[in-house]
Amino acid sequence: MVVATDAKSMEVNETEDRPVVRKEAKYEFIGREKLLVKSYQPNLQYVHIYATRLNSLRPKVNKAMQHRISENLLNSSSLSSTSRGSPSKQHEGGADGNVPRVPLVSISAIRPDRKYAVIGTLQKRQTLKPSILKEVSEEHNLEPPVIRDTFVDKSDQIFIEDDTQSLALTGNIDTQNLCNGLSVSLFIGMVVGAIGKENSDGEFQVDEIFYPHNSELISNSPAMDSEKSGDEGDSFVMFVSGLNVGGDYESVLLDMLASFVSGDCGPMSEISSKIVRVIVCGNSIDSKCVDKELHTQALYLSKKSTLSSVLPLQTLDCTLQQMCSSCNVDVMAGETDPCTAFLPQQPMNRCMFPKSRVYSTFATVTNPYHCKIDDSIIVGCSGQNLKDIGRYSTVTDELAALEMTLKSQITCPTAPDTLPCYPLGKSKEDPFIIDPQPRVYFAGNCSELQYKLLNNETQLILCVPTFSKTKEAVLVNLKDLKVTPVCFSDVLMC
Template identity: 30%
Template sequence: MLFKVDSTGSETEKTENNEFKVLDIERHCLDYTDNSTRFYQASRDFSRQYAHIYSARLNTFRNILIPIINKRWSNKYKILKLCELRDKGTTCIIIGTLFKLQELKPSILKELSDQLEILPQPARTHFVHDTDSVVLEDELQRIKLSGDCIDVNKIVTGVVAALLGSEDEDGVFTIKDVCWAECPIQKPLPELNDDRYVVLMSGLNLASKTGDHLFSLNLFLEWLSGFCGTSQYQEQMSKVVRVIIAGGIYANQSNASTLTESDVIVASDVVDSFAAAVSAVVPLDLMPGCKDPNGIMLPQKPFHYCLFPKAIEYKSFNRVSNPYECDIGGFTCLGNSGEPINDIMRYSELDKHLDVMKKTLQWRHVAPTCPDTVPCTPCLDTDPFTIYNCPAVYFTGNCAEFSTELFTGAQQQQIRLVCIPDFCETKTVALVNLKNLECYSMLFN
């Protein structure tokens, strides 16, 4: 069968008599709400110190952890601040921020002091060492930790936890048990009568000097627009209700070079045309990434509208933040462009994206290493990276390969984890069916 689009924009099918009949196929839709206000309104007062975000994080998690502590350990033990630790050997509970002491952690002061060395130091991408240790700190002081309840190689700086244990004569707190914030209670998921798909993609790298992936990108556009396949297949594709691009539309994270001003100018028309082509057929949410023409500090504000003179004509085109949270038909979707997840992998022995994503849900925090090793704006009163709503779909972008898992939380929350592959390298996108939270990949090659 031969398919084309008539002058009215309706899909048509050529019959045996060479006459065209209109196929009445409409794009399905679901209600949508952007819940990323806390990322848009994050304070950007650079005259302030970064201690404020740690203080805000600790205050927030102290309120979150106290009810969980009472449920887990009852009221048997006192909850003390570090300055209130006086009775040596007495079992108690302390709440604070974990801080890893790492020998290999990059430091500008260390780099300056090492400039006089004759032998150059090798560049590192992983900073875990056998001598790494962890301390707990609150607003006033810190204390050394010991015990097997916390694996120092499976945590990172910035995570807030409640510790049950006692202080010995040497001023070291021996841990007997650990309580994490865990993921929030999940609201009941809607029941859909039919399939509804969300397409997740990242790393389009449209500013690349090579065009090896452009054929696959055009094939993706034809597939999304319903220009290929039978009428039955087109009916299935009409159930795609949204496309989310999780960063890297200009340059993917695997690109070693940095975009110049001329690169952005040359690529902007291609990027705008692609965004407009997608927005013409389905709602599009476009997130920035660390290599895109945007501020590098998290949370990243949406792209400037001047970059998209064509796409902004469509109401279905949404410039959104990174990280990004939205509600699609009652399903909460939360994700980032990959920077926080990759950073956690650099400073721990967690080597799989899905394992890191599970940890961030357990810690109830999207980017715990902000602002220690991930650039972040100096937020004052709140920590925007705290997870307040349990997502139904939790994604991270610019991964080396596609992977997914249906994660069950401590309170039986059902969360679809999705590692979105770099499209430039893999020619692959991820599809999530909101009806049953099933997820699979599709290759355009």
């Protein structure tokens, strides 16, 4: 049984017996250049990622600070570039000698008992964070390591770092709030601006935090056709994540999902015809199908072994084939899928989907994923970013964490510190920077469906629930960003 919880948007005239025509939409994979890894160079260092991230977002943070100039808090001349030496005497006062001004300097130029503005990347020193060096140094310790869900401790300390130096932050700081927190929410790896002064203990006393300025909100919103009314302009994108094929749930749900997308659900076929694309947001194969023991065996021992993921992949292929026969389907890589674990995760090999790959409507894509459907830019991840944030913080609200990653303009701020990713060369751009701003920003494999409209309802952030647990998929109407959950059940209405 398929149930749409929004009855109005799913209303259909069952008396009309007419053929259903699939609606089409323009599509572009806009993240191709920075997300596809053409060659892997293991000798590169991760410092280039932080340097590129800081250089890319520094102007946007600088621009956010410009809004404070009108309040006579910041010196406009000092905001044009970062001073690497000692601040000049002209910053000691305003033009009339009475208005206090705050110079923007590099961290190495900070002097005690003087207020400054700095821009840098946030880092966090954690006692409980796993470290291979710590494991080697404690190799004679006979006690087994403690298995933890989170690695937060009261002794954690926050630092801000630029290309000259790092400095500990203090003030109204709660080190256990999210990954790094003051009275506002901050993450490891975020590029922010801070106003404060160095105290006698050599720590930077923070008064105010600035995020990268966002000036591209309205430009990505498609123009609404005033002549279109009612359901005429509806255009849906379906998001589904966590199929976990091979797991402990009824496979009939997959058949129902495929039938709904292909328009074989009778009165629901009208709304199915308006689905222009299906995005499968990772974790399509269940984690128990990963044969970890085979990786440690000799090749001659595993030569005649059959992977436990073969049958689930065949089932997934059949499901995708049915959907691809009538609709465009993008399959993102996920944490439990048969692909590399390094972010950005590369598309799963098409040879694993012999039935689906013959369709031009089928595509395996990267994680994170950036695409443009008509005039709407859609950006999202398979959920590793939120999961990793939860490990190194006390945050439990996935939607709040997702909103902060959008505010920081970085999809995976904790990479490469605690989230594995590819090292980049000096000439490469950070693949996790969100540019341009998306109209729909999502994260897959969440515990429940959550969503929120931002910036005068021009942006939607969406937590896509795990299908194997909630039996839900999500429809997003690109016309007005209206969210409609669709629940599948083989027994009762959800």
